Amino acid sequence: DGGITQSPKYLFRKEGQNVTLSCEQNLNHDAMYWYRQDPGQGLRLIYYSQIVNDFQKGDIAEGYSVSREKKESFPLTVTSAQKNPTAFYLCASGTDSIYGYTFGSGTRLTVV
Amino acid sequence: AQSVTQLDSQVPVFEEAPVELRCNYSSSVSVYLFWYVQYPNQGLQLLLKYLSGSTLVKGINGFEAEFNKSQTSFHLRKPSVHISDTAEYFCAVTKKTSYDKVIFGPGTSLSVIP
Numbered sequence: 001d002g003g004i005t006q007s008p009k010y011l012f013r014k015e016g017q018n019v020t021l022s023c024e025q026n027l028n029h030d031a032m033y034w035y036r037q038d039p040g041q042g043l044r045l046i047y048y049s050q051i052v053n054d055f056q057k058g059d060i061a062e063g064y065s066v067s068r069e070k071k072e073s074f075p076l077t078v079t080s081a082q083k084n085p086t087a088f089y090l091c092a093s094g095t096d097s098i099y100g101y102t103f104g105s106g107t108r109l110t111v112v
Numbered sequence: 113a114q115s116v117t118q119l120d121s122q123v124p125v126f127e128e129a130p131v132e133l134r135c136n137y138s139s140s141v142s143v144y145l146f147w148y149v150q151y152p153n154q155g156l157q158l159l160l161k162y163l164s165g166s167t168l169v170k171g172i173n174g175f176e177a178e179f180n181k182s183q184t185s186f187h188l189r190k191p192s193v194h195i196s197d198t199a200e201y202f203c204a205v206t207k208k209t210s211y212d213k214v215i216f217g218p219g220t221s222l223s224v225i226p
Contacts, residue, residue, distance in 0.1 A: 041218070043202070048213070050211070090155055092155075094211075094214070096211060097206045097208065097209060098163060100144075100146045100161060100206070100214060101214055102158075103157070104155050105154055106154065106155050
């Protein structure tokens, strides 16, 4: 079945370490997105990519980096520059507007 | 630019009672409208969408929504809720172009009380 896979589901890291969250899709979608979600808050867009080898900053890109070397993959790196990285991270993909987005199941990152 | 407002951040309702979650949007162009549901510690799942035609759209799990162009609203309803409907609900909008970003509302937390 087609879908989006985010891994790992839970991730623990020490403060000051970089960490990379994986997002893979087999839906043949051109566009992919990363969102951050904090308790009781909505979705905040971190980065998005509409085509391979190209990506744009979202609303809260500082302290994050991404790459889009393959259509299927859009990994997110949370760097040590991110002041408060503990959050729930969601990856999504999309194609024509008529379909909306398909979401992964999320990665909960805890920095201690 | 588009924007979405969900007036109620939290909605408690008793089991088997009806519920309405309100959504209003702002846009200068025609839009597609969506409702997503998020269960705890999971991703978002599409409940239903309005593209064109009939203003009443039916989705999964017994939910339905009505598009009102004059009031720029897209309220979600269910005639009788179940405990399993406890979740976060997001209204979303995107322009009717071949491709554009989806804009999400802040979400409404629905709590079903036994």
